[in-house]
Amino acid sequence: MASQFSVLVYNIFDARGNQIRQLTQQATDKNFGTINDLLPPGNYRVIIAAGQANMFQKSVATPSTNYTYCAYLQDNTPIGPFYDTFYKDTSITVASAPVNQAISLKRINAELEIKINDALPANADHFTYSFDNEYLAFDLLKGQPIPSNIYVSYATGQPGVIDPSISTATVSTIVKIPASAVGTTSFMMDHIVLNTLGTHTVTLTCFDAQSNVIETKTIANVTFKINTKTVLSGNLFGSVNQSAVSTPVNWGSTMTVNF
DSSP states (O other): OTTTOSEEEEEEEOTTSOEEEEEEEETTSTTTTOOOOOOOSEEEEEEEEEESTTEEEEEEEOSSOEEEEEEEOBTTBSOOOOOOOEEEEEEEEEOSSOOOOOOOOEEOOEEEEEEEOSOOOTTOOEEEEEEEEEOOEEETTTTEEEOGGGTGGGGGTOTTOOOTTOSOEEEEEEEEOOGGGTTOSOEEEEEEEOOOSSEEEEEEEEEOTTOOEEEEEEEEEEEOOTTEEEEEEEOSSSOOOOOOOOOOTTSSEEEEEEO
């Protein structure tokens, strides 16, 4: 279990929708993944999310509704890119006898994988890749990603203040090319994607050590599906495409887009 996630948040709501319990577990805690709770007889809603280190849960009140969401810290800034995360919204009935119930969580995100099929040139130093239209938080009550303008104010220390100018984010990543990879083929990079509801534009650029552009490519209308890896596979430097795509066993399926 700890190999898939290292933080778990547990929430209990009564029949009226009032939150009566919230608990966070870390992988280092004793009996991580097992929750013992004492509840009076009744019907309850149970919401559990499990993710990677630095995942947190927060509630924010807005003029129209209340949000309870999970997101990730990034370099001590409260909102950062999303990571591999699992979730379950279910119900239990507590009677006079103890209840022992196993709950299976499901992945809520997709994965982007970029595969460069041709050989990296001798002067290649690093890549940058970015994708737009990303959400950075997941609404635990509704079971779906939420726009940035709901929670961006938390990064400024003012929860509940809405910034209507921000709805989605562009996530950018720098990948240093190891010396051993120069001249080789099938260089791969990957990133978790939370927004599986729309289309994205992915931009890939290779630089030399002085940050001069060697080659760049933009792939439009990329889509993602939950528990599915989308592989962007192709040649960046003009060589012949000769590589194939393999499917990791821990992802439900793979979609391949050639560029």
